[in-house]
Amino acid sequence: MKDNYDQFGGLKREELIQLCAELQDKVTKTISLKQELIGIKNDLDQELNRFRMIEEFGREGIFQDSIESFGVHTVESFVQVFEQPHCLVAEYSPEHKRLQILNSFGFHELEIPKYVAFDAQYLVKKEGFFLQQEVYLNDIFQFLRLQDALIGPFLDSEGKFSGLIICGQMSKDKLFYSPIKPNDRHAFTVMSRKAGYLLQNFRYNQKLKLEIEIRAAIEKELEAKANDLMRSNKDLEQFAYIVSHDLKAPLLNISGFAQLLDSKYRDALDKNGQEYLNYILEGVQRFRNVIDALLQFSRNVKAAEQKENVLLNQIFDNIQRSFAFTINTRQAVIQVGDLPDIYANKDLLQQLFQNLISNALKFTPKVGTPKIVVDEQECEEDFLIRVSDNGIGIEESFLKDIFIPFRRLNQTKDFEGNGIGLSICKKIVEQHNGKIWADSKGLGQGTTFYVSLPK
């Protein structure tokens, strides 16, 4: 009897064996339970890693410098993160109501079209969803032959649909690929959102890049033109300087000998000879004036850099004093309005308005009374000064030529001049980044000059 019992709680041997077997069964069963728990824990760990990968996708996505590399980066990242064999990314064009396939992965046996007709109004879902749940999309993407796939709409920052991504498997892939879990939808939505923002960001950057490129090209062109202009200006100044100097020396000779002739031999000449001598002396004087004007034209380049606050009314006071004799003689009337203070080179402004007033006085018929009005016109961005006269006026077709050096429109003896005054005016105004133009209703209708200088 005793053999059937052991010392553990008086259990029979068979009972003890049975108990051990039951215990072992229970322990054995816990192995699969434990593995199940490990599986759940590892699934959570994988989910965490998945979100790390999604973060990484966003970070790397910023550096994609072409739409092609954006497409490749996107499909490959989705394949990696969701461990699916096939993926396709497309951008939506609302104008054409179509999707442009940017890239696809794993569809080697299929021909993927470049565009797919698509109307975003039929897509109401904003989150990731199963392709098979949406009849409209399922029909459109039937050519992909996907049996199990998720779609993630791309939304821009305003929530507008801008594209989509599809990732999934065909029926043949089920051999090795697990079906997509409903839980995957959340991560898929998050990653799709990121992809949508990346796409939007890329398009913005692309636009900016294009604008920058265009601006850079324009700037380059402008710079080249400015350089050309500067070069030609310098050449012109150099030319004018050289010409005037080279001409001045022989002119001095002619002038000297003509004066000698005049002082010593005038009486020895007959009436015709004396008249010829007068022509020589007058011609020499006019020539000297032209050369002086040329020299002046070529010298006032650097002066514009020295600027100060200039009281325009004071300038006109000075000018009127300078022309006091002519004004009195011609009984000219000069009305100067309330003029602004301008930050500019005083000497050049003096010369500018002096030339304009001189012109106005000069091109008034000897018989008439010159009337000159100087005032400021209202203008938001610039100072706009108007100098009007009641002179001989200018034909409309010649208005554009009056600022060209030595272009004298009136060759009559009544109106003397060297043809460079207005050119100097233009040069001075341009040196101050301003504009000058003239307006006239025609011959005999007077002329108005406008000078616009930046505020």
Added chain:
Amino acid sequence: MLNFYSASTGTVNSVRAMKECIENALSAPDAPTPNQVNLLVLHSTIGHEFEQLLQTAKELCPKATIVGCTCAGVIGREGANESMRALGIMLVHSDDPSEIRVASCENIRGENSFEMARDMAIQLGSDVNMVMILASGIDIAADKAIKGIEAALQNDIPIFGGTSSDNMRAVSSYQFSNSQVLERGAILVGFADPSLEIAMGVHHGSLPIGQPFQVTKSIKNRVFEIDDQAAWPLLMDKLGMPQDSHPGPCIPVSGMGELLPESLHEEYDNKHILRAIVKVDQKDGSFYMPVDCPEGTDLWVTQRDEELIFNGLERMMQKMVEQIGERKLAAVFHTDCAARGRALFNKVLKDEIIARMQTPLIQAENVPWLGMYGFGEFTQLNGKNYFHNYTTSLYALVRK
């Protein structure tokens, strides 16, 4: 003299992945050009486009013999990657190409594993000093294959390597031989570099639970009954799983322990060697073991012990470092059981385990490393060749 270069990548585009690996592996200033590579060993997870991998490898390394197999994950110097598209490669170059011998076969199965392996080994030549084997993980009788190789070469020829796997589904796994993708193939690579020796380490970290089952009906490696009941349904019942379960998802829990001879207990750091069941016949409830399993064999249900895994790994590495001594490492090959990958460890633990293996061996030196998570491992114990499951097996190729 053989020189080794390795790289791995998680790039999903197969063409780019192969290009990237070859470029990175050969980035060292003293590396050969791709054109000079004699052998390319690749491990790829199941999602890659195999034809593209092989074609790209051939285009870039036209003189290289290409061998490899699929796996559940790749382990490189860069760490482990068990995604659906991971790739690892080892490139081998020698001024004397005859130091590398390769043989392959198709349709290796349990019943012909000895002959197939023997015939391949004969092709390698008797002067090889170590053999790497990459074989189908589902169909092969690994112990027979070992015997076949030993019969052609010598009993103590070091055999190392592993069997291919898929992503733990145990549906299909593939082997690569040049441009061929095989499903039931095997490849032997013989190294005949007299300056090379191999040091191996193996550990599994599982413990048996209670009393064993006894195999009561079996033919070779096919077990029909245990404890007089249909083998697979009984095992599933004991594990609390549906009787018609596919073996793939059960791999992490269905490992069977077999008692080792006492002389190997210390070397193995365990009394039991583990066997994975990767093929089941649902009609009669039989399952296939990777080695012969005669009637009367005791099989234990086993349970993994995390502490034993980590401590055992420490002991294994210590032994390996002692084995290697002052000798210089040329390369490390590594096979790990697929069930020790993400089915068991999260990323942090996995990284920790790999770091504990790699740090003592490769340290600051740029030692090439190619590993895979497969279905089984070929590793020596006390100088004798064994096939294992559920282990980490390391093979350090060292200069004499």
